[in-house]
Amino acid sequence: MIQPRPRTIPEATVARLAVYLRALSTFSEGGRSTVSSGDLAEAAGVNPAGLRKDLSHLGPCGVRGVGYEVRTLRDRIARVLGVERSRACVLVGIGNLGSALADYAGFGSRGFEFVGLFDAAPARIGQRIGGQTVRPLDQLADVVAATQASIGVITTPADVAQSVCDRLAAAGVRSVLNFAPVPLVAPEGVDVRKVDLSVELQVLAFLGQQRLVSALGEPA
Amino acid sequence: MIQPRPRTIPEATVARLAVYLRALSTFSEGGRSTVSSGDLAEAAGVNPAGLRKDLSHLGPCGVRGVGYEVRTLRDRIARVLGVERSRACVLVGIGNLGSALADYAGFGSRGFEFVGLFDAAPARIGQRIGGQTVRPLDQLADVVAATQASIGVITTPADVAQSVCDRLAAAGVRSVLNFAPVPLVAPEGVDVRKVDLSVELQVLAFLGQQRLVSALGEPA
DNA sequence: GCGACTTTGTTCCTGCGTTCACAAGCGGTT
DNA sequence: AACCGCTTGTGAACGCAGGAACAAAGTCGC
Ligand SMILES: NC(=O)c1ccc[n+]([C@@H]2O[C@H](COP(=O)([O-])OP(=O)(O)OC[C@H]3O[C@@H](n4cnc5c(N)ncnc54)[C@H](O)[C@@H]3O)[C@@H](O)[C@H]2O)c1
Ligand SMILES: NC(=O)c1ccc[n+]([C@@H]2O[C@H](COP(=O)([O-])OP(=O)(O)OC[C@H]3O[C@@H](n4cnc5c(N)ncnc54)[C@H](O)[C@@H]3O)[C@@H](O)[C@H]2O)c1
Numbered sequence: 001m002i003q004p005r006p007r008t009i010p011e012a013t014v015a016r017l018a019v020y021l022r023a024l025s026t027f028s029e030g031g032r033s034t035v036s037s038g039d040l041a042e043a044a045g046v047n048p049a050g051l052r053k054d055l056s057h058l059g060p061c062g063v064r065g066v067g068y069e070v071r072t073l074r075d076r077i078a079r080v081l082g083v084e085r086s087r088a089c090v091l092v093g094i095g096n097l098g099s100a101l102a103d104y105a106g107f108g109s110r111g112f113e114f115v116g117l118f119d120a121a122p123a124r125i126g127q128r129i130g131g132q133t134v135r136p137l138d139q140l141a142d143v144v145a146a147t148q149a150s151i152g153v154i155t156t157p158a159d160v161a162q163s164v165c166d167r168l169a170a171a172g173v174r175s176v177l178n179f180a181p182v183p184l185v186a187p188e189g190v191d192v193r194k195v196d197l198s199v200e201l202q203v204l205a206f207l208g209q210q211r212l213v214s215a216l217g218e219p220a
Numbered sequence: 221m222i223q224p225r226p227r228t229i230p231e232a233t234v235a236r237l238a239v240y241l242r243a244l245s246t247f248s249e250g251g252r253s254t255v256s257s258g259d260l261a262e263a264a265g266v267n268p269a270g271l272r273k274d275l276s277h278l279g280p281c282g283v284r285g286v287g288y289e290v291r292t293l294r295d296r297i298a299r300v301l302g303v304e305r306s307r308a309c310v311l312v313g314i315g316n317l318g319s320a321l322a323d324y325a326g327f328g329s330r331g332f333e334f335v336g337l338f339d340a341a342p343a344r345i346g347q348r349i350g351g352q353t354v355r356p357l358d359q360l361a362d363v364v365a366a367t368q369a370s371i372g373v374i375t376t377p378a379d380v381a382q383s384v385c386d387r388l389a390a391a392g393v394r395s396v397l398n399f400a401p402v403p404l405v406a407p408e409g410v411d412v413r414k415v416d417l418s419v420e421l422q423v424l425a426f427l428g429q430q431r432l433v434s435a436l437g438e439p440a
Numbered sequence: 441g442c443g444a445c446t447t448t449g450t451t452c453c454t455g456c457g458t459t460c461a462c463a464a465g466c467g468g469t470t
Numbered sequence: 471a472a473c474c475g476c477t478t479g480t481g482a483a484c485g486c487a488g489g490a491a492c493a494a495a496g497t498c499g500c
Contacts, residue, residue: 008430009426009430010486010487011423012486012487012488013487014422014423014426014427015419015422015423017422018416018418018419018422018423019403019416019419021422022401022418036446036447036448037447037448038447043403044403045403045404045405047488047489047490049488049489049490049491050487050488050489052447052448052449052450053449053450053487053488053489055448055449056448056449056450060448060449062447062448062449063447063448063495063496063497064446064447064448064449064494064495064496064497065445065446065447065448065495065496065497065498066446066447066448066496066497067446067447067448068448080426081422081425081426081429082425082426082428082429083422083425087421087425089421096319096320096323096324097320097324099316099320100316100317100319100320101417103316104316104317106401106418107417107418107421110418110421110422111422111425112418112421112425150425150428151421151424151425151428174428174431175424175425175427175428176424177417177420177421177424181242181326183239183263183264183265184265185265189431191424191427191428191431193420193423193424195415195417195420196238196239197321197327197397197415198238198242198326198327198330198332199235199238199239200397200413200415201307201309201327201330201332201371201397202234202235202237202238202241202301202303202330202331203231203234203235203238203413204371204395204396204397204411204413205301205302205303205307205331205332205370205371205395206229206234206300206301206302207231207234207395207411208302208370208371208394208395208411209301209302210228210229211394211409211411230456230457232456232457232458233457256476256477256478257477257478258477267458267459269458269459269460269461270457270458270459272477272478272479272480273457273458273459273479273480275478275479276478276479276480280478280479282477282478282479283465283466283467283477283478284464284465284466284467284476284477284478284479285465285466285467285468285475285476285477285478286466286467286476286477286478287476287477287478288478
């Protein structure tokens, strides 16, 4: 009893598959029917060999000597990523950043739909953003249950992020994307990913400085 | 002539150093003078052994049996990351997302200051956000030259992101943080990092689906 | 029908990152 | 002064990701 293809796909590969998916959608809208790994790799900004290795995790899906059929590959990646159908998401903390996310049309075209916007500030409740009305937090559990939302996005201040995460998990949300600059702990079975923009800037600052010292130190 | 400590710090370590830096600032503000690797690791959400290995890239900076001196370690990390002094940044594309970033106070306290906000839409020009006035793009080169800004942030629509990146590089910016969902190519000596929120959501969607199938398939 | 060309899928290998485990060193205590 | 407990720093092993090279396979041209 062998399983010819391991179930587990490396997370780095999954992230790139999402990039390929977007490039394939662009190709498809442009009317292109097939692409080679070289062309797709260039559009995605990666190495062609690595791209083929990534795709090999899905099983053979190209035609040798020709390339990949755009629509077939796109649909297969979408199915593997779990975005063949639109996914319901809730967003908590409708401040500066949360409003921008709620208003962003790009998520809908990628298969993510916000079905609930939540805030604690009375001034925010009732506001309409991106086709949704901001609701008070105590409606969170009901909305998650009614819409089967599986993803929660946290854009609240850092000091309440953990309590919001707890409420999301209690409401039945299974995946959390956290923009607050604190590490969150979630119960077993709930995935948490964080986006930390300050860290990104600090890595850039380091790389820039690194470049300076290596430029000064190397030319011996 | 040996160099006892290799100049190069792994990028993954650099990203975590930024997280430690934030945790140390919190500890310092709370009046704490020393921390153990265990406490700091818990605050940062990482493994204690990994934290010590990360810090070892800076040279010995703790006291055995006691721990790390909070302020000393904070200052050393800040110096290594290149944020001991504030860094000037410019932001291009003052739409929904760009406005949220420009208005965000958290960057200033982490050592990043926006010294120029730029947009192409006449309606945006002159608007005041976060203490800055939105300027037309043709002032970009002058502002970068005058302020010595080293970091540029792109929050424009995807189709113009590459041209904005080119202009930033030409103006003398050496590091770019890109929020537009396209891979950018930059000249030698210019670092580019991207933040792709759709990819984050799609990874979460995959992990959630993965959890489902493994829960169904495994209990044999 | 056959050969040559193109492109995929895989295999090997190298380097990096992470984890565990332990020796070395320091402070406090008796 | 010597011992003991605690914490750091490092060495080794493991697993993973990335890149290059090669074989398999299909198509196009003749
Ligand atoms: N704005 C940015 O550019 C930016 C950048 C990086 C990180 N962040 C992080 O993202 C988060 C949000 O940033 P922001 O600029 O949008 O802040 P903000 O203050 O504009 O918005 C926060 C919102 O959360 C709401 N809120 C407060 N407590 C709540 C609770 N218990 N439950 C639900 N909602 C609650 C507030 O009413 C407010 O509307 C912060 O953690 C911030 O550190 C923001
Ligand atoms: N808003 C979000 O939550 C979100 C999420 C993920 C990704 N993004 C990406 O971030 C980028 C910005 O998103 P947004 O929602 O803020 O869009 P937006 O349309 O609100 O803002 C874009 C801004 O860029 C300006 N602009 C257009 N062309 C320009 C040019 N050539 N030079 C300078 N400025 C120019 C526009 O005038 C506008 O103000 C997009 O690429 C989007 O895909 C946004």
